[in-house]
Amino acid sequence: MSVLDRPIATPGYSEADSYPSHHFLNHSKGFLSWALTLDHKRIGLMYLVGVMASFALGGTFALMIRIHLWNFKDGWLSNQTYNQVFTLHGAIMVFLFIIPSIPAALGNFLLPVMLGTKDVAFPRLNLGSFYLWVTGLILFLTALSVTGLDTGWTFYTPYSIETQQGGAVLAATFGVFVLGFSSIFTGLNFIVTINTMRPPGMSWFRMPLFLWALYATSIIQVLATPVLGITVLLLSAERLLGIGIFDPKLNGDPVTFQHFFWFYSHPAVYIMILPAMGIISELMSVHCHKGIFGYRMIAYSSIAIALFGFLVWGHHMFTSGMADVTTIVFSALTFTVSIPSAIKVFNWLGTMYQGTVSLNTPMLYALAFIFLFTIGGLTGLPLGALSTDMHFHDTYFVVAHFHYVMMGGTLVAFLGGVFHWWPKMTGRMFNDKLGIASAIIVFVGFNLTFLPQFVLGSRGMPRRYATYLPEFQPLHQLSTIGSITLGSGLLLALIVLLMSLVNGKKAPRNPWGGATLEWMCSSPPPHDNFSSAPTVGDPYDFSTIEYDARVGGYVKRT
């Protein structure tokens, strides 16, 4: 392993190296230098701002729902408004926040740096993806402001064909179409970059696990999203021209729409969770200062999840009318997905075992992820089993289950990742104590919000209802209190991050002691990432990484 022994490209850390005067943030100035940038780091930061703003919007809708449900009847929203609010909450969170959050924001920033290249393979396409995302956002805001979408984020037919909010349905479906292509092009860019642009020494099994996760995600983005594209296109044609493919009155079949929709939207669940798992792999290893346990199994399980994910869409439709044999096959396949997910959880726990755990903000978010994702995953099993799903279908149990996976999983991992790479992206350290406080408040608030919903669902509270029976009121109120706690925890996290920009101290090259390539370049990275091709070593070999008090961070012993 002569490559390993060679010193890294820029040895000898001095004060000047750690706090560069010239980096990608001040490489060029002015609005256009950002709006027309081809630099993956700037595009990643623009995505980060965008997805956070979308999250704030979607989160506001979520709080509106919870406050409305404080009383069992006569909430402060009309029933019609309530329908619009939960639809927009779902659609904005899924299409504008979760799907682009980790791949497009963090992935764009980190993939080339972690890989050791100057940029992604197609920088112009990358900028194009961003503007497609902005277009999708504008279309969603149109749907919001013109009339208000009330079909549920799934756009199920025949409701989406018959609803009075035709303009909103058209705007939103076209928005989904555009956002789909944004997602496709990001995935395409990542696959090509990883395949063709790895520097010498960066073999497949020397890639950080975050890149494996992004690669698996990209495969799903490229293979599943076009089907959603054609589905929403046919739905728009249905609305505009009445082509009848999904309309039972014209001999069409609404269940076909559900099949088409879930053929994308179930794999999309893995678009949302796989990159989160990648982040956790990085966080676990770096903050335990210990090599990842079972590297190959984690890498392979990402690919396995991506492939199994395509075969299980029918479990969303057990009550929609399918042949008995089909439902049994879909149910059995659903259980197979739990195997690679469990492998990952096992490996993360194995990584922590006998590690030197630093309980800082990113690590606390990672620990929260493991708890919440495990609960979310295990409650998926009764939903994948045919007999119990008949009872749980369309109840709060489903709502709680996917919030544990999507929010407790993806959002918490996203926050952990943002805190972990924040010093790298902005060059500033945040206040760790307040960060830890935010992680604890988020964890408590989250469980307070969604644990009662499991109980509600198993007692028969249906989802998407604006009113409910009086006996459910205490649990609903508990959930509402939890949601406000959760919201304040998230707000605190945002304040911690923004404060660091004002008064945070400058970040060293390697504040956490990571061994992957992004910690080898300055914080923030220079415009070209690496002046010469970096030397690639084992991404999880921490034996040569040591704390150096002079720079306030870790350095690699040469």
Added chain:
Amino acid sequence: MTAIQETLAPVAIDHADHHHEHPSWLAHHFDDAEQQYDSGKLGMWLFLVTEVLFFSGMFCAYALYRNRNPEVFEFCSSFLNEKLGAINTGVLLFSSLTMAWAVRAAQLRQHQLLVGMLGATLGCAAIFLGVKAVEYSHKMEIGLLPGKLYVAQLDGVHGPHKGYLEFICTIPAICTALCAAYAIYAFATKSLFHQRVAGPMLVAGLCFFGGVGLGQYLEAQEEASKGHGGHGGHQEHHAMVEGHVEHGSHEHAAASESAHTAENKTASEMAANASIAMGGSPDVYIAPNELRTPNADVNQRSMAGLFFSIYYCMTGVHAIHIIGGMIVITWLIVKAARQEFHEQYFGPVDNVGLYWHLVDFIWIYLFPLLYLIT
């Protein structure tokens, strides 16, 4: 692959350039020509995968509904003009040949030939669209429309001429006029570059109308042959339509308007029929020579309409891909006229070629699945 590496490997990088590691055609983040070429190629293949999946949704819908109502597909397919479909298949296959030839010309620095081949491909695409415009407008005229718009009156009588063809041709006409203006400008300024760009574009614009002419001629012939089989009474009318077509008169609309005044009654009957059909009653007259299937109920909105929904969606999305292809081929013509391509940099031609072959390939599936059922 090995052939490509041979082409790429032996040529030394242009040392005259100041940044000798990065000539202008090599993007800054790539190490060498091979990496750039491989990235572009992989990217295009992945894009083609997404395209296949994009169309697969519609192929699935086709399979589902054909499986459910095979007689509807057989019946409706007989309204598609196989001759026109076959001609379009041939045109697209030929355009794939010219596209592949263009890739070779780019590799061998045959700049003139490259522009010619790209122009030929563009022209074929325009012929395809011209023929398609005739097919669409003809079907729309007799009410073979998708889904709930389906109002076909299949007795061989035309309703009032609605001018769909003229409507479809408006945008190509404007584009051709602009191309002609550009060509005049190019020849006036004697700029070789502009001539090389404007020439193929103008030819392509004219090819569209060539396709329209060809389509109308064949469509009229088809109608005439059908007319002989059955209703003598309508034969005269068919002959009249054929006459219009052969003269290629632009007063078509006005002339047929007067020809149809006598048939206004038929038109109003048709409207009445349409409203009956709205109510669900299949009270529509079907000419015996059209009736090739025992199930007469197929000629209604919920049956035939669904076939034409699938027909318009599939061929329409395919046509949009043809238009997209024409735009990128035009971009290639501009680059080719600047003589940008050489043995180390021909990736764009190669990749657009791949895309073009896929569009051709999808049509090769669409043609038998839609036109050749019976």
